[in-house]
Amino acid sequence: MPAAADMMFDMPQVVRKSQVYDVVVIGSGAGGGTAVKVLTDQGLQVALLEAGPNLNPARDFKEHVWPYQVDHRGAGAHAELYFGRQQWGYFSAPVGYWDIPDEPYTVAPGNQFRWFRSRILGGRTNHYGRISLRFSDYDFQPEDGLSDPWPVTYAEMSPWYDKAEGFIGVTGTKEGLRTAPDGNFLPSISPRVHEVLIQKSCGKLGIPCIPSRMAMLTRSINGRAACHYCGQCGRGCFTASAFSSSQAMIFPAMKTGKLTVFNGAMARELIADDAGKVTAVSYVDKATHTEQQVRCRAVVVAASACESARLLLNSKSPRFPNGIANGSGAVGRYLTDSVGHGVSGYVPALAGMPRHNSDGIDGMHVYVPWWLYDDKRKDFPRGYHIELGGGFHMPMLGSFHGVCAQYKGYGRKLRDHIREEYGASVYFAGRGEMIPNKDSYCDIDPQRTDAWGIPVLRFHFQWSDNEIRQVRHMYQTFTSIVETMGGRVYGSAPDPKTAGISTGGTIIHEAGTVRMGNDPAQSVLNKYCQSHEVSNLFVCDAAPFVSQPDKNVTLSIIAFAWRASEYLAEEMRKGNV
Numbered sequence: 001m002p003a004a005a006d007m008m009f010d011m012p013q014v015v016r017k018s019q020v021y022d023v024v025v026i027g028s029g030a031g032g033g034t035a036v037k038v039l040t041d042q043g044l045q046v047a048l049l050e051a052g053p054n055l056n057p058a059r060d061f062k063e064h065v066w067p068y069q070v071d072h073r074g075a076g077a078h079a080e081l082y083f084g085r086q087q088w089g090y091f092s093a094p095v096g097y098w099d100i101p102d103e104p105y106t107v108a109p110g111n112q113f114r115w116f117r118s119r120i121l122g123g124r125t126n127h128y129g130r131i132s133l134r135f136s137d138y139d140f141q142p143e144d145g146l147s148d149p150w151p152v153t154y155a156e157m158s159p160w161y162d163k164a165e166g167f168i169g170v171t172g173t174k175e176g177l178r179t180a181p182d183g184n185f186l187p188s189i190s191p192r193v194h195e196v197l198i199q200k201s202c203g204k205l206g207i208p209c210i211p212s213r214m215a216m217l218t219r220s221i222n223g224r225a226a227c228h229y230c231g232q233c234g235r236g237c238f239t240a241s242a243f244s245s246s247q248a249m250i251f252p253a254m255k256t257g258k259l260t261v262f263n264g265a266m267a268r269e270l271i272a273d274d275a276g277k278v279t280a281v282s283y284v285d286k287a288t289h290t291e292q293q294v295r296c297r298a299v300v301v302a303a304s305a306c307e308s309a310r311l312l313l314n315s316k317s318p319r320f321p322n323g324i325a326n327g328s329g330a331v332g333r334y335l336t337d338s339v340g341h342g343v344s345g346y347v348p349a350l351a352g353m354p355r356h357n358s359d360g361i362d363g364m365h366v367y368v369p370w371w372l373y374d375d376k377r378k379d380f381p382r383g384y385h386i387e388l389g390g391g392f393h394m395p396m397l398g399s400f401h402g403v404c405a406q407y408k409g410y411g412r413k414l415r416d417h418i419r420e421e422y423g424a425s426v427y428f429a430g431r432g433e434m435i436p437n438k439d440s441y442c443d444i445d446p447q448r449t450d451a452w453g454i455p456v457l458r459f460h461f462q463w464s465d466n467e468i469r470q471v472r473h474m475y476q477t478f479t480s481i482v483e484t485m486g487g488r489v490y491g492s493a494p495d496p497k498t499a500g501i502s503t504g505g506t507i508i509h510e511a512g513t514v515r516m517g518n519d520p521a522q523s524v525l526n527k528y529c530q531s532h533e534v535s536n537l538f539v540c541d542a543a544p545f546v547s548q549p550d551k552n553v554t555l556s557i558i559a560f561a562w563r564a565s566e567y568l569a570e571e572m573r574k575g576n577v
């Protein structure tokens with residue numbers, strides 16, 4: 001018998017809604033939320049399709065809940081944490097999954113890839129790390145010839161970064177670094193003890209370590225309160241001080257009367273007329289198992305890079321036999337993720353430190369931007385930035401597994417070791433650039449469908465030697481920083497063959513599957529994220545990105561989506577869309 005996810009629900013009748021919306025937006029994360037905000041501000045009637053439920057912060061966020069206040073201290077009703085079955089931390093902001101029973105995906109033999117999906121209003125922005133870095137001039141126009149240039153320049157995008165930062169609120173300081181362009185910053189946050197020691201170590205090694213650039217408010221803007229420094233941003237923020245598209249963009253848009261939200265709406269297909277324009281979006285109502293259509297004058301697809309590619313590939317017709325807007329064959333191609341590698345270490349100088357409140361914001365108060373752009377001696381192209389951690393985190397289930405694994409014994413001796421080393425560890429995570437390659441892409445699996453009868457994605461993913469060598473450099477750098485602090489790295493050196501590189505997809509920075517470009521034969525979208533072939537179709541997540549720079553993608557998603565949405569509204573006023 002076929003798996004449950006391969007059994008299509010019987011949906012004999014399509015329910016067609018009578019209202020014609022100006023724009024249908026598919027997906028409510030960074031790109032979809034931005035599109036909703038900008039388009040409703042422009043006075044357009046917008047429908048938003050979200051595959052998950054609505055978000056209720058009062059019900060869904062556990063920002064200030066202590067472990068002892070919940071059953072099993074958050075291990076799950078059936079102790080899922082202890083058996084490796086808890087996909088998403090009990091206290092984390094909802095709702096994220098690596099594996100969704102009704103929504104499978106496949107991975108081609110000999111490949112490794114993991115696909116994270118969020119199914120709730122606001123998507124990943126409810127719980128992402130809020131690291132907000134501008135792409136550099138050379139990211140848009142590469143100088144080494146190893147990847148294609150973008151159809152835009154940094155000078156063109158800088159005003160849109162200004163708008164994005166001014167609205168969401170980004171901390172930082174002006175440093176004048178080409179690898180980390182300055183922005184429209186809020187005041188930065190002072191470093192904590194472990195971060196001061198890391199900065200000193202980096203200084204001795206000639207590595208810059210500067211105030212972090214985070215979408216967390218150090219002063220109130222746009223009706224959102226300044227951060228109260230509880231250090232639990234990953235659980236969701238009641239005061240919306242940590243940016244999320246749900247709280248900062250979509251909830252305000254709902255109050256305008258210009259936005260209609262359809263929850264539990266699993267987008268199936270974009271419906272095009274004989275002229276090739278999108279006239280409706282077909283979706284499955286997950287609650288009623290009915291197929292419905294919502295009509296529109298234009299559509300913004302912002303379902304996340306891979307989900308957006310899947311929707312386009314599944315939208316086939318005689319005019320678009322390979323999927324809508326896919327005359328170039330580029331939909332699904334050029335899939336990338338950030339290169340990832342992590343190292344942790346023990347620093348004796350931090351041991352036995354007096355206990356104090358080191359919460360601050362969740363994550364880092366300082367970070368390391370790429371510092372070797374002009375170094376011709378390194379054996380890999382492009383570069384990476386360094387994220388870091390440490391301090392007195394709230395003890396949780398599993399917090400001391402590492403100490404217990406290192407020391408024999410139990411009772412007082414083990415307890416003393418735990419107390420001595422609590423707060424004495426530091427952590428470094430490299431996030432580097434992957435150069436697009438022909439072996440990394442997603443397509444439709446011809447044998448599998450999900451529970452709604454929608455064909456699923458099949459992933460093909462391979463790192464190149466460029467990324468492997470980059471990760472070796474990360475390990476050497478992190479080890480040098482820890483040892484210069486007087487510490488030692490935990491564990492042994494990584495496997496020489498893989499260098500400990502992350503599995504594709506696990507950094508959750510997928511990009512590049514519906515790329516932009518000037519040549520319709522080689523790209524899907526133009527510089528405004530508008531389809532070359534279908535003038536009323538826009539894609540506004542990380543799918544349009546031509547490359548995967550060593551900067552987290554969310555700020556750039558917002559900047560490009562803002563630009564595309566203003567362009568779309570103007571084109572609609574002119575009658576061009």
